Amino acid sequence: MHRTSRRLVGGLLALGVTVGVSACGNDSADTGTDAAAEGGWSFTDDLGTTVELEEAPTRIAGLNDLTASLWNYGIEPVATFGQTSAAEDVAFEGKDLSDVAIVGSAYGEIDLEALAAADPDLIVTTIYPIDSSGEIPEDTPGYGFNDLAQQEQIAEIAPIVTIAYRGSAADVVERVVELADALGVDTEGGPVAEARADFEAASQTLTEAAGSGVSVLPVFATEADGWWMAKAADDPQLALYQELGVEFVDPGGEDYFWNSVGWEEVPEHPSDVLLYSLRFSMTPEEIAAQPTAALLPAVQAGQLYPWKYIGPDYVAQAAYMVELAGYLTEAQKVT
Missing domain, CATH: 3.40.50.1980 (Nitrogenase molybdenum iron protein domain)
Incomplete structure (x- = not known):
């Protein structure tokens, strides 16, 4: 975050x-x-x-x-x-x-x-x-x-x-590979080559799942400060997923990275899927208990899934992309 x-x-x-x-x-x-x-x-x-x-x-x-x-x-x-x-x-x-x-x-x-x-x-x-x-x-x-x-x-x-x-996490991932290589890791063969292959396969899996067209909104929700909606283009991890076809909702706003709104404005930002941050954000149950959040189509459909902020490497990104692909495959269009 x-x-x-x-x-x-x-x-x-x-x-x-x-x-x-x-x-x-x-x-x-x-x-x-x-x-x-x-x-x-x-x-x-x-x-x-x-x-x-x-x-x-x-x-x-x-x-x-x-x-x-x-x-x-x-x-x-x-x-x-x-x-x-x-x-x-x-x-x-x-x-x-x-x-x-x-x-x-x-x-x-x-x-x-x-x-x-x-x-x-x-x-x-x-x-x-x-x-x-x-x-x-x-x-x-x-x-x-x-x-x-x-x-x-x-x-x-x-x-x-x-x-x-x-930029895109795809570039950041490669930069970390360069650092690992400089630190003596074999980045052309062995486990890293296998992880790269898994990453490429996971990218294809996510692209196929995103073809369903469900809309996604990543949020950081707090009782005191309201609803923080991430802008995919400003978050390298989300930008990568967007490149692979995930349809993120544009939350609007002029600020970098986030558009923050009060709870009364939350219903103005519907999506098919909500990704809730695992870092400090409210839980799905706490979000659903908020009267205005309860009006959101994704909340009513129970389509809230964890947004995991994980590192820029083949292993972590591949694992989460497969997980995210599963969410998108399971979710239905409700907006």
Whole structure:
């Protein structure tokens, strides 16, 4: 879920790693992987910042969304943080977290001492644009960081690699594959090749299911703040599904990512299917108990399904696309 809605809802020493970081400007640098001189390691992230280390990092920490994705490629993190605890995050289902330090379970609240104690070589996070243009101003902190001051403290623990979460998740998924490749994962064969094939098959399955033409509205619902409706074009995960044929309702509004309305306006936004966020949103039962939400065709038909915010990787996306395809196949047109 985008940081704006979540907002509603001394210094540390570097730890024994020689680091060189050069900023090359936003959106203008070649964001590929590089081979550092004399057997070192380097990676140029989506902010145009090149991280260089004497050797390839093996101890990875960072934002839940990315650490979960890298773990799906075989890279178990040493520490993770996010807007929820990893223990409660659907992205980590089936993962043994006993050896992973959960150093943050609310947005911007990161235990820096615990993170430093995990001794990471590299910290990974994402970053969102400020609007639909996809632009990321130079002084924008990475996602999960409270502000630039906190980000600077974290960068003293280990260098930060930032992946931009914009456009289509198809592109973000490939960018994470590039990062995994740089971290030593075989991305052309083995489990990753199998996961890529599953992802392609799941894409076709979702396209076939979307052919039914049912309309879909993803929402984040709160009793206090009303109805937050996601704009598919602004959310990379939803944009991917839209590319594959899912018919998302345009919620209108001028703001980036969300259109927020009060409960009295909810009946003005009907759909055949409601996807309710699993992060902080009201449950289907709580939504149905709201008098105005109870007037929605999708609610009356019982066609409410979970909207899972999962990481940009083949494994997670394939699993949810198959799940979403099942919802669309089951649902009937009721608008």
